[in-house]
Amino acid sequence: MSFLEAVFFGVLQGITEFLPVSSSGHLVIAQRLFGFNDPALFFDICLHCGTLAAVCVVLRRDIFDLLRHPFQKTTLFLIIATVMTAVLAFGFKIIKIGEPEKSLLELTFGSSVFLGCAFLLTSMALFIAERLSQRALSKKQPGIFDAVLIGLLQGIAVLPGISRSGWTLAGALGCRFERGFAAKFSFLLSIPAILGALVFELKDSFQNQTLPAPLPTAAGTIAAVVTGFFAVKFMLGIVQRRPLYGFSIYTAILGISVFIFNL
Secondary structure, rough: HHHHHHEEEEHHHHOOOOOOOOHHHHHHHHHHHOOOOOOOOHHHHHHHHHHHHHHHHHOHHOOOHHHHHOOOOHHHHHHHHHHHHHHHHHHHHHHHEEEOEEEEHHHHHOOOOHHHHHHHHHHHHHHHHHHHHOOOOOOOOHHHHHHHHHHHHHHHHHOOOHHHHHHHHHHHHHHOOHHHHHHHHHHHHHHHHHHHHHHHHHHHOOOOOOOOOOHHHHHHHHHHHHHHHHHHHHHHHHHOOOOHHHHHHHHHHHHHHHHHOOO
16 A cells, blocks of 8 residues: 555545545445555554544543543443444344355445445435424433434444444434534444444454555554544534535435446
8 A cells, every 4th residue: 555545545534434424435435436455454443543543532521521420321321322333233244145145244335336325325314314403492311212223323334325423413413412412422422333343353453464564554544633633623513503414415416426427
């Protein structure tokens, strides 16, 4: 992997991990349009570490508050949502379909039709959630059912084109959360999700001893940290001040474009 490719992947990961546009979907598009190779597994781990560092820095006060006062409702809801995410994501990975057998996750990554549909579903989720949020006469405190729903939505987002941040934000806004809390809950929930992805990748990396060049890897990781930091800050401000219709339009255009290029 060249230096410029590493920086490109770092910027792409940092931005799209936290904007409601699907990082995995953009990675698939970049690989097909520009002929990039799949990033090395260790390099991908480094990028995830970069985005994890970014969100932890931005939300450090909220994280410290949860650590100092762990016995609170927000902690319980984060745990419930994370468990639901893990169950659903694990199911996508172990369910085998077809001949030769492939997991549901592997099949979706190889399907342009699914990618286009997934972008359109993300667009619809953002649009519907905004409409529900704006029509709500009052905001409500989160409950256990809300945590289960948002956790399941995050689990679905392991599929390409399904935005993790987009679907968790849509779930929180659709459940009539206050917009500031909805954004923070979505990004706090990303921390165990990213950690879980790192655990799976680290396990797989023991079977792959090939390490990428250190300089491009460092450059890509730094790019992921910097762009991820600004992406989180940007989204926290946008969610509180403006509707998400712009992201809904963007992902709809992406979905339609995938279908056109596929045809």
